[in-house]
Amino acid sequence: MARISTESVEDRSGILEEEDHMRGMERIGMEVISISRPFASVARVTGRIAPADPAPWMPPNQAVRIAVGEPEGQRPVVRVYTIRAFDPLRSEVEIDFVIHEDDSPAMRWLKAARPGTVLPMIGPRQHFIPLPSGDRRAAIFADETAIPAVYAILKAWPAGLKGSAWIETPDRGAFDELPRPDGVDLHLILRPAGVAAGTAQSLLQAATALPDPHNWTVWAAGERVEMRDLRNHLRKAGVARADLQVLGYWKKGMSSSDLDRARLAEYEALRARGLTLETLGDIDLPV
Ligand SMILES: Cc1cc2nc3c(=O)[nH]c(=O)nc-3n(C[C@H](O)[C@H](O)[C@H](O)COP(=O)(O)OP(=O)(O)OC[C@H]3O[C@@H](n4cnc5c(N)ncnc54)[C@H](O)[C@@H]3O)c2cc1C
Known part of the structure; x- marks a missing residue:
């Protein structure tokens, strides 16, 4: 029998597939081209993607949810990373993984990844860019x-x-x-x-x-x-x-899967009250 992964977050209501959450993000595969170590603390993965539309990948601070594990019969184990750079001519992205000592899903994926490995992902999601007006x-x-x-x-x-x-x-x-x-x-x-x-x-x-x-x-x-x-x-x-x-x-000492479970519970509660993703105050979650 397949082993149950505790890192896979169940979405019983299917709410994460709905448009309020997806916001036009696409499911895409990134084929690893190379993995380098520009510094001791970072593994830089360069990969090729074929987005339906490159425009959403262009602005800075785009995040993607990458599937670092695919347990049989369960939702993938996902982690959030940033598109450090996107080259639309080559259709290449760069993702920097900070190396840490834990035997974690993202670190395990990284150890196993080789040129040619395909990393499924959902994205991109635009994150905040600080652009003050006036003298600020x-x-x-x-x-x-x-x-x-x-x-x-x-x-x-x-x-x-x-x-x-x-x-x-x-x-x-x-x-x-x-x-x-x-x-x-x-x-x-x-x-x-x-x-x-x-x-x-x-x-x-x-x-x-x-x-x-x-x-x-x-x-x-x-x-x-x-x-x-x-x-x-x-x-x-x-x-x-x-x-x-x-x-x-x-969060120090906590798996991102547990953070995601807390996010999902809060998001379900908000949606039940007719509210949307914008109202999810991530930093105020009780974790
Ligand atoms: C919007 C967003 C963008 C992000 N972009 C990036 C990015 O571009 N590059 C990047 O490296 N990370 C990024 N992160 C952080 C990354 O998602 C987390 O570090 C994640 O926990 C890594 O997953 P894991 O499977 O290695 O560890 P987990 O399974 O989540 O955690 C296992 C253990 O490792 C510890 N841990 C996790 N990350 C670190 C760390 N960096 N240093 C020390 N201990 C750690 C946890 O505290 C826990 O005890 C981003 C997160 C968000 C929300």
């Missing part, structure tokens, strides 16, 4: 899992827009590779060897030191508990809800 500035707080999103956002940075970004990573190379558009100052927060990811609280500290918080439009992504504290601090400090987008990309 953009503030970005990101740990290493959000560097691919920061890379894409900075590469497409509009002329004249001002911003600052604080980046926590154990790898100086990942920071050095970021584009440096005019008007943006980048701050490296190098996490020392021996300090575990998600424990340094350095992004929270940087946000706490943000001068005149109400003058900024903020995008932050990283470890969930730190991000929730950062969001709570900035709300109290006067950043309006509309100017604050904070996401927990992962």
